[in-house]
Amino acid sequence: xxxxxxxxxxxxxxxxxxxxxxxxxxxxxxxxxxxxxxxxxxxxxxxxxxxxxxxxxxxxxxxxxxxxxxxxxxxxxxxxxxxxxxxxxxxxxxxxxxxxxxxxxxxxxxxxxxxxxxxxxxxxxxxxxxxxxxxxxxxxxxxxxxxxxxxxxxxxxxxxxxxxxxxxxxxxxxxxxxxxxxxxxxxxxxxxxxxxxxxxxxxxxxxxxxxxxxxxxxxxxxxxxxxxxxxxxxxxxxxxxxxxxxxxxxxxxxxxxxxxxxxxxxxxxxxxxxxxxxxxxxxxxxxxxxxxxxxxxxxxxxxxxxxxxxxxxxxxxxxxxxxxxxxxxxxxxxxxxxxxxxxxxxxxxxxxxxxxxxxxxxxxxxxxxxxxxxxxxxxxxxxxxxxxxxxx
Amino acid sequence: xxxxxxxxxxxxxxxxxxxxxxxxxxxxxxxxxxxxxxxxxxxxxxxxxxxxxxxxxxxxxxxxxxxxxxxxxxxxxxxxxxxxxxxxxxxxxxxxxxxxxxxxxxxxxxxxxxxxxxxxxxxxxxxxxxxxxxxxxxxxxxxxxxxxxxxxxxxxxxxxxxxxx
Amino acid sequence: xxxxxxxxxxxxxxxxxxxxxxxxxxxxxxxxxxxxxxxxxxxxxxxxxxxxxxxxxxxxxxxxxxxxxxxxxxxxxxxxxxxxxxxxxxxxxxxxxxxxxxxxxxxxxxxxxxxxxxxxxxxxxxxxxxxxxxxxxxxxxxxxxxxxxxxxxxxxxxxxxxxxxxxxxxxxxxxxxxxxxxxxxxxxxxxxxxxxxxxxxxxxxxxxxxxxxxxxxxxxxxxxxxxxxxxxxxxxxxxxxxxx
Numbered sequence: 128x129x130x131x132x133x134x135x136x137x138x139x140x141x142x143x144x145x146x147x148x149x150x151x152x153x154x155x156x157x158x159x160x161x162x163x164x165x166x167x168x169x170x171x172x173x174x175x176x177x178x179x180x181x182x183x184x185x186x187x188x189x190x191x192x193x194x195x196x197x198x199x200x201x202x203x204x205x206x207x208x209x210x211x212x213x214x215x216x217x218x219x220x221x222x223x224x225x226x227x228x229x230x231x232x233x234x235x236x237x238x239x240x241x242x243x244x245x246x247x248x249x250x251x252x253x254x255x256x257x258x259x260x261x262x263x264x265x266x267x268x269x270x271x272x273x274x275x276x277x278x279x280x281x282x283x284x285x286x287x288x289x290x291x292x293x294x295x296x297x298x299x300x301x302x303x304x305x306x307x308x309x310x311x312x313x314x315x316x317x318x319x320x321x322x323x324x325x326x327x328x329x330x331x332x333x334x335x336x337x338x339x340x341x342x343x344x345x346x347x348x349x350x351x352x353x354x355x356x357x358x359x360x361x362x363x364x365x366x367x368x369x370x371x372x373x374x375x376x377x378x379x380x381x382x383x384x385x386x387x388x389x390x391x392x393x394x395x396x397x398x399x400x401x402x403x404x405x406x407x408x409x410x411x412x413x414x415x416x417x418x419x420x421x422x423x424x425x426x427x428x429x430x431x432x433x434x435x436x437x438x439x440x441x442x443x444x445x446x447x448x449x450x451x452x453x454x455x456x457x458x459x460x461x462x463x464x465x466x467x468x469x470x471x472x473x474x475x476x477x478x479x480x481x482x483x484x485x486x487x488x489x490x491x492x493x494x495x496x497x498x499x500x501x502x503x504x505x506x507x508x509x510x511x512x513x514x515x516x517x518x519x
Numbered sequence: 520x521x522x523x524x525x526x527x528x529x530x531x532x533x534x535x536x537x538x539x540x541x542x543x544x545x546x547x548x549x550x551x552x553x554x555x556x557x558x559x560x561x562x563x564x565x566x567x568x569x570x571x572x573x574x575x576x577x578x579x580x581x582x583x584x585x586x587x588x589x590x591x592x593x594x595x596x597x598x599x600x601x602x603x604x605x606x607x608x609x610x611x612x613x614x615x616x617x618x619x620x621x622x623x624x625x626x627x628x629x630x631x632x633x634x635x636x637x638x639x640x641x642x643x644x645x646x647x648x649x650x651x652x653x654x655x656x657x658x659x660x661x662x663x664x665x666x667x668x669x670x671x672x673x674x675x676x677x678x679x680x681x682x683x684x
Numbered sequence: 685x686x687x688x689x690x691x692x693x694x695x696x697x698x699x700x701x702x703x704x705x706x707x708x709x710x711x712x713x714x715x716x717x718x719x720x721x722x723x724x725x726x727x728x729x730x731x732x733x734x735x736x737x738x739x740x741x742x743x744x745x746x747x748x749x750x751x752x753x754x755x756x757x758x759x760x761x762x763x764x765x766x767x768x769x770x771x772x773x774x775x776x777x778x779x780x781x782x783x784x785x786x787x788x789x790x791x792x793x794x795x796x797x798x799x800x801x802x803x804x805x806x807x808x809x810x811x812x813x814x815x816x817x818x819x820x821x822x823x824x825x826x827x828x829x830x831x832x833x834x835x836x837x838x839x840x841x842x843x844x845x846x847x848x849x850x851x852x853x854x855x856x857x858x859x860x861x862x863x864x865x866x867x868x869x870x871x872x873x874x875x876x877x878x879x880x881x882x883x884x885x886x887x888x889x890x891x892x893x894x895x896x897x898x899x900x901x902x903x904x905x906x907x908x909x910x911x912x913x914x915x916x917x918x919x920x921x922x923x924x925x926x927x928x
Contacts, residue, residue: 136846143837203835203855222814270528312844418583466928561819565829572865640794
């Protein structure tokens with residue numbers, strides 16, 4: 128049998144969870160991480176990161192809209208997915224998905240964005256023309272009240288929503304970690320640390336993504352980058368990534384120390400099949416290099432250009448590392464046999480429904496969503512809008 | 520009361536949720552299968568559907584109701600617990616309507632070798648022979664009655680006459 | 685001589701009643717079958733298995749199992765000085781066409797292990813299904829509702845025994861059903877029917893007359909991966925410690 132080494136149970140030859148299932152936790156991780164960055168300003172009053180507040184929310188929304196797509200393309204019967212809403216099985220972590228997703232989308236993200244943008248939406252509904260005017264009018268829900276009092280109420284309610292949003296974000300991504308961590312049949316996955324590792328790596332990746340998007344869009348719009356903002360973001364990214372790295376090392380050390388029945392099989396797998404993706408990409412290039420680079424920026428006073436370059440490089444490496452971590456968890460967990468006596472291989476197809484092209488497409492799509500959202504709800508302060516309002 | 524006026528938009532937003540929830544409840548009542556939850560968190564009717572799948576193997580009791588002579592021979596011999604379809608294949612269709620499908624007599628050279636080819640892997644005490652040494656291409660039924668295969672047992676050397684008596 | 689169906693009914697009442705439902709293909713179970721009176725399991729007698737593969741072929745015939753996937757399969761283990769730590773196991777095409785002949789060596793150096801769904805009483809696979817498409821029936825058989833299954837494959841990941849797969853064309857989860865469509869009609873499973881040595885035997889734990897009760901009392905019996913605490917109901921007589 129091609130691609131099989133040693134002995135595996137006959138039904139284990141095929142991998143059932145493909146690169147799309149690697150992509151899904153990566154995307155929801157970006158959502159959770161971006162939201163946490165937004166909450167840094169809103170709840171924890173970290174003033175410095177305010178320039179990225181709206182962008183972070185829009186980024187979270189763009190990726191959240193994309194998130195169900197890899198799942199739908201993976202399902203054998205996507206037309207039956209509403210069953211998760213109608214008859215969710217309460218003992219299944221996966222059944223939570225439908226409701227947590229909907230809650231997070233509507234009661235947290237959309238609600239918070241709407242509250243923060245409401246004044247702009249009302250103004251734009253009065254100033255724009257044609258189809259856009261209709262869209263904005265709908266978004267106002269028929270209320271054009273942007274009095275001082277109503278905006279104050281929005282501010283208060285928005286604060287509560289963000290506060291509730293933080294555990295919601297943890298739930299949105301933590302349950303994915305639990306989906307893996309609660310499977311006793313699979314020793315590569317089964318661990319109480321799994322949801323925690325997922326959440327921290329998600330935060331690091333989401334913060335990195337927003338930082339890169341902020342720097343990138345500023346460059347495109349030929350605006351100066353607020354270095355105080357970026358320095359602060361990079362600091363949070365650094366500390367969160369340290370925690371993430373520590374947790375993953377804890378899992379590794381614990382595994383090596385206890386050396387249970389699965390250890391030899393998993394150890395061999397990490398040294399051979401996962402060597403490139405785990406040791407080289409995830410750990411060395413993706414974690415140690417950015418940690419060292421960011422550490423340097425924290426202890427040595429470097430000129431602005433050097434810092435920018437390091438932040439961009441570190442951000443990219445962190446994104447790659449977190450994706451590699453999802454790959455190593457999902458794919459790695461299916462490469463070894465539950466007999467602990469053999470391995471199979473995973474070949475990513477190119478043009479099938481769960482192939483590489485689709486995966487790449489689904490990674491680019493949220494950027495298109497973001498572009499549309501940024502056009503519809505500009506996250507940068509628009510003086511002309513407010514001047515027009517003042518002139519009324 | 521002016522506070523409430525200024526929070527009017529919030530009530531509209533909440534109203535959307537309430538509306539969506541009501542629509543959800545209505546749709547759910549239509550869509551969820553009626554038998555869901557009958558025995559547990561699953562569609563109770565699926566049990567009946569699964570139980571209604573077609574049967575391919577008739578089961579030896581059914582074979583023996585017609586083929587009583589074969590059954591008699593077999594119960595006295597070494598193959599007493601080897602069921603008919605273990606060798607003759609799935610024959611529910613034949614049992615249902617004997618004339619619709621006449622079973623093909625298995626080729627003993629191939630069939631018997633499946634179990635009785637000697638291999639050090641098989642349990643000790645299990646009757647096994649090296650086909651080349653033992654009979655060199657001669658069909659097993661030449662000497663062994665498949666329904667009572669032990670040599671010298673109460674049986675003729677010819678295979679079962681087939682058909683019901 | 686042509687036995688008429690009427691004659692058949694007279695000869696074997698129980699099978700005859702059930703047979704009517706077999707022919708009609710009606711969704712109702714045979715009226716003489718009450719789910720609450722049964723709790724199904726399987727007894728697998730390792731010393732009796734000769735690795736002929738009849739069970740794998742019979743299962744495929746009875747249940748339209750697609751090639752390359754297995755509702756049941758047979759493994760062959762080689763006993764060595766170190767087989768407890770490093771077992772040598774093969775299962776060529778699930779043992780469907782038997783196993784390659786081993787010449788030389790002492791008999792008893794090898795043994796065969798038929799594998800199948802263990803129809804666990806505390807099954808981890810039914811626990812994780814997001815919509816309730818897989819479940820344990822009131823009579824102890826873990827089944828898949830293929831009209832409801834999404835094909836998410838979570839249950840496949842959760843099964844410690846590797847007995848589930850996603851059907852390549854139906855795109856839903858599939859696995860051994862303990863020939864539910866047979867056992868509810870008083871027949872035995874296809875694999876048990878085809879086994880020439882009695883290595884596989886259907887067991888009804890709620891039936892006081894079932895030989896399983898005596899067997900469990902008088903033999904050394906194990907389940908696979910007991911540390912998983914799945915409540916497995918496939919009982920193995922003489923299971924070696926090296927079996928994975």
